[in-house]
């Protein structure tokens with residue numbers, strides 16, 4: 086419907102009808118306005134499958150939803166480093182939404198994995214905003230090309246479940262911009278999600294739902310977002326304040342309670358009716374965008390989507406360790422041990438929980454595909470803390486007589502879920518004991534992990550293989566078996582760091598905060614940005630993942646040695662498959678900004694990635710384009726992105742710790758930051774400005790005693806270094822004290838500062 090028609094519709098509504106539109110009708114629907122034939126539309130969770138509930142509705146995954154396909158959760162799909170795959174998953178979900186009459190799916194989740202402990206990490210993509218935002222953009226495009234919407238969530242800084250409805254995330258501006266906002270920004274700008282869901286928490290003391298700075302000033306005014314902002318379920322505190330801040334829709338329904346508050350506030354002149362009109366306009370636009378394009382009788386092929394879920398899982402499973410133990414050979418006697426081989430854990434708990442159509446188990450796949458040398462032992466029961474003696478004995482005996490052992494381990498449902506955070510990174514003790522016992526009797530043990538977030542691996546040196554399945558959806562079993570037997574070459578890479586221990590994580594000291602206050606004191610140093618800067622060993626670095634083939638990187642080319650921040654740098658290189666199996670490689674581009682005195686920068690930041698498929702011996706070229714944002718940091722003094730005039734390292738790697746090619750480019754800002762010296766500016770800082778250098782040296786030489794060369798006692802007391810440091814750190818105003826030759830007044834210093842500012846900005 087044209088905007089003008091929607092405006093007419095809004096004008097035809099009573100204040101009560103408009104206010105009514107601004108909250109849900111129930112758990113999953115917007116309100117219809119029957120008098121004007123305005124329909125209500127339905128939303129459903131998300132993100133990695135359709136969780137459409139019919140009757141008994143709840144948002145915590147308690148009641149049943151329709152049968153649907155469970156695709157890999159965010160933790161896994163991001164590990165594919167494959168935008169096309171995410172778009173395809175989105176496309177499947179968009180089709181399912183259309184067929185089921187769902188106008189918008191509640192996802193993707195792009196919150197940053199600040200700590201491995203966050204209970205909802207499995208739903209989120211990455212510790213890195215570039216991966217998170219790119220994955221989200223692809224997913225959104227895939228869903229929305231079917232004329233149904235998405236709801237990117239949870240805006241903003243919802244990186245913990247602990248006290249999620251009352252805590253405040255205290256974050257400095259630069260960190261917000263570079264990390265927490267950045268994971269939303271390009272997805273919002275590029276892919277234009279139909280809706281944005283605000284988070285439960287506060288940001289710097291104000292609930293996300295009431296936070297005008299984020300909902301309006303940044304989201305709408307800066308990023309140009311014109312869709313609907315809805316609340317997370319129950320995130321509204323003061324409805325009228327939230328409306329003024331930019332929150333259009335309260336979810337779920339509030340039984341009319343808050344609609345009345347809005348009407349009253351307008352009547353009493355506490356809020357202008359224009360806020361009600363604007364939100365009603367946006368909601369109606371969304372309603373009709375769906376209504377006018379809906380295809381209720383559209384069909385989707387369940388089996389086809391299941392197959393796509395298997396394909397997706399194949400690209401999301403990360404091979405972490407392989408000491409010549411994988412792939413398994415058909416002739417080898419292999420023991421699959423662990424209950425997840427027959428009943429995999431493949432999704433997390435809470436609002437994203439899918440009532441899966443078919444779940445593939447690795448054991449089923451091997452039976453159905455003639456891998457007759459595979460036997461099975463349950464090994465453990467993930468509901469029990471201890472091992473059953475008989476089961477352990479059986480598993481150990483089986484391991485003893487097998488050539489190779491694959492342990493299907495992982496975190497039980499109760500260990501990670503929406504609603505609470507983990508308190509440690511351990512696998513259950515029983516599983517660790519089992520792995521330990523098995524490695525005593527068999528030298529060829531591989532551990533296959535099912536978990537939504539990193540775990541510690543005390544067994545890492547005792548096993549020969551580790552396969553990280555994450556929670557890769559209902560296709561997990563078939564995909565795992567195909568990877569184990571080499572039918573599929575693994576190609577996923579970690580979108581997060583696996584630390585050696587929890588206390589290594591940069592948020593460790595502050596993660597749970599104090600009461601309702603969580604300070605994000607590690608700032609921009611999240612994930613690999615921190616581990617790299619600290620030069621710390623990690624268990625597995627960001628971007629890491631093995632393949633059954635090998636890739637060679639060569640021929641790095643940069644389009645220029647020097648660009649301005651308004652130009653684009655083109656970077657290309659060649660990748661060759663030097664092994665004997667077709668495989669895919671996720672090539673990563675990192676930019677390293679010089680670690681300046683004025684701006685703290687991470688050693689490197691991901692600014693590009695591409696995934697290529699290569700046959701043995703094949704070479705392909707991969708190219709990237711880097712614009713201003715690839716080099717910029719957020720400068721709080723000018724409240725904008727800024728590129729320092731500097732050399733920047735361009736690093737192409739197979740992981741964040743495996744850089745294969747390096748180049749460098751000089752980037753110069755076209756519009757330099759205005760320089761503003763004061764009487765407190767140091768001589769050193771002023772001297773770094775080419776235009777002012779001479780002036781300040783003359784000034785200092787003329788008046789300041791510490792510039793005089795004394796060969797006597799004083800000279801001995803002051804080393805050259807000390808003199809240099811004295812001058813460097815000396816504020817100009819101190820010339821009043823240190824002038825020996827004549828009396829200098831404050832006014833004279835101020836005049837000189839004026840002169841410097843004119844010179845610097847000339």
Ligand code: BGC
Pocket residue numbers: 130131143144145191238317318436
């Ligand atoms: C979750 C959201 C979800 C909503 C609806 C909330 O508790 O935080 O992610 O979309 O419920 O189920």
